[in-house]
Amino acid sequence: REVKSDLVMLSLSSSGQCGPDSHFAGYAPLFGAWGGLGWMSGYTDGPPVEMRHVMDHSAGYHAVVALMAALHQRRRTGEGQYIDLAARDVASAMIGDALLMASLGEDPVRPGNDDPRMAPHGVYPTANTDRWLTIAVRNDREWRALVGIIGTPGAADDPRFASAGARRRNRQSLNRLITEWLGNRGAESTAKRLQNVGVCAHASWNMQEIADDPHLRQRGALTAVEDPAIEKRFAVGPPARFSKTRDVGIRRGTPGLGQDEDYVYGELLGLSSEQREDLESREIIF
Template sequence: MDHTVGMNAAVALMAALHRRRRTARGAHVDVAAREVAASLIGDQLLLAAAGGQPARSGNAHPRMSPHGVYRAAGEDRWLALAIENDARWQAFVRVAGVPDDPRFRSEEGRRVHAEAVDALISEWALRQDATQAAAALQKSGIAAHVSWTTPELAADSHLRERRAIVPVSEPDGTVRAAVGVPMRLSKGQEIGIVRGTPALGEHEDYVFGEILQIGREERRRLEDEQVIY
């Protein structure tokens, strides 16, 4: 939610600036975090307003079954799996080598017997290497992937190629991974993080001097009075 509040505030600010440039009139920008959070659950709010009863669904899907994350072989290894139609289910049966239960051959049947479907896949997944199983399922057109740990995400070559994960340098020279900016521009310089967190007080001269235009004497007085640190 915090990131989404910032995004909405930035978009609102840009809209206000655009309006000022066109009309020479300013604007008051009001972005409430609680209201942004409410906008993220609009479907549940509509369901409640229509007399329905919102409920926690976890990894379940209102139509697809199976649709979940299943424990695989090894310590803390998990396989995410979603099967969208009957053809994909038959592909799963062939790849996984599980029984072709007549109850599960239709979308409706799998939804009605969702607990039995999950039990079947859970038993199968426990015997599988998550990475190998995901690769085999993907090859057959099935939506599947390992539920990665943070280090695995940070090391992913595709995310790094897309600069969704970028290397940044800390003031002490340490290089670490950071989340990149999720947008690309066709022209102009690349945007996003190029370095790590600034050192404590690193930009004080720039902020107090260049931006706020506070002279050295005035700044020293404010520091002595502990107005600024």
């Protein structure tokens, strides 16, 4: 700060820079377990589910948003600031509703595929081996449309399923009805029938189906990458589409070690060769 008073700096750690646990090390599985996210993930009758990959990404996303907020504040006031972000806090922030329930004396349980308001809401097996169908019914109109496809006599007027609240309370019986119906039906064909009548449904795709999806390819969500060192392959592109910024996305393979140093230090940062040598000699850059 003595050199640059408007400096913005962020520390992202396991448990933060203050508090009794600030010295604890941690990795992604611990963040979810420590922050309560693991306890709230999984089926009601099963154990907590380890949350690993999502925590690294979620903590990084929060760090970027916090930095942008601090930079916006600096633009308005000219003042820099220090940001202390803990991955454990990020996990706890993602279960705010469960923490609120616990503070009111309730006992939150792992929801599995259940939804607090919608029923049916889940992933159901079909006639095909390891082919699953996701169904989510939001209201009575969609429920009646689903019953029309199922063709079960009296289901629309069954008092157990007559309202969203009743369906939610009797969701186990409802899930058994749907599972039995899907026992001799295919996932893709059934999904199309349900979509045609306005019911949210889709087969749970595997990775090959996603890679072959023409919709994702046309949007650039999957991008063909070519590089002299590798064969042509598809990579995951950025999910956002900008109307004014066109040059966004993956355009080449992974750069080699130090491949872009001249561009970054020279063109972007404007450092001379003497400045770079000085910084390298002091091990500020490598």
